[in-house]
Amino acid sequence: MATAAEKEGVVLLDFWVSPFGQRCRIALAEKGVEYEYKEENLIDKSPLLLKMNPIHKKIPVLIHHGKPICESLIIVQYIDEVWSNNPLLPSDPYERAKARFWADFVDKKVYECGTRLWKLKGEAHEEARKDMIEILKLLEGELGDKKYFGGETFGFVDVAVAPFTAWFYTYETCGKFSVDEECLKLAAWAKRCKGRESVSKSVHDPHKVYEFVGKLKKKFGLE
Ligand SMILES: N[C@@H](CCC(=O)N[C@@H](CS)C(=O)NCC(=O)O)C(=O)O
CATH class of the missing domain: 3.40.30.10 (Glutaredoxin)
Structure with missing residues (x-):
């Protein structure tokens, strides 16, 4: 069968x-x-x-x-x-365009800056650290006081950003900053996302992510 x-x-x-x-x-x-x-x-x-x-x-x-x-x-x-049940993108064209903008922002900024943060040293590393805090603050600005980026419901931007919450620990450790201290609302949103089954079963333990990055650093001779 x-x-x-x-x-x-x-x-x-x-x-x-x-x-x-x-x-x-x-x-x-x-x-x-x-x-x-x-x-x-x-x-x-x-x-x-x-x-x-x-x-x-x-x-x-x-x-x-x-x-x-x-x-x-x-x-x-x-x-x-x-699969049109539980829609992720908003039905309003303007809201949909905005959601796509922020998902694209995450693609262009977060991953690239995160890589600089664990790969680079000295001044370039310090720049990546500042950039990452600014990027997270910009994301937090878009989140505002909403429960999710999608408003009351978990949506497209939440899906785009949620996996990076498992990378926050790596970014914090490499950049010596705290998301909790810098971006309280974003940190609370990350915890809300983790409470969803769809996220908790898809996203890995932040310590395992950090361990994985450690192996990459070793492979690239960056220690
Ligand atoms: N823009 C792509 C990025 C995908 C991507 O970077 N995948 C990586 C793993 S995280 C990959 O397959 N890397 C293999 C390679 O570059 O050879 C997406 O959003 O799907």
């Missing part, structure tokens, strides 16, 4: 610590979609990954009935369109 995942025809090519992959896992969980999870070895990529994402050769890739969808934010939007 076909499993629920086979019936839905959904496969996710992913890598456990990837914030981009975690976005897809959160969105699928929010929609209650069953899927087959396939962990990739990014050092030795599978023929399936290379076939499904020949352009970027990166995870995540969502395969739906044999057809690939690449790039996490595009995948989350696809999931939102195909």
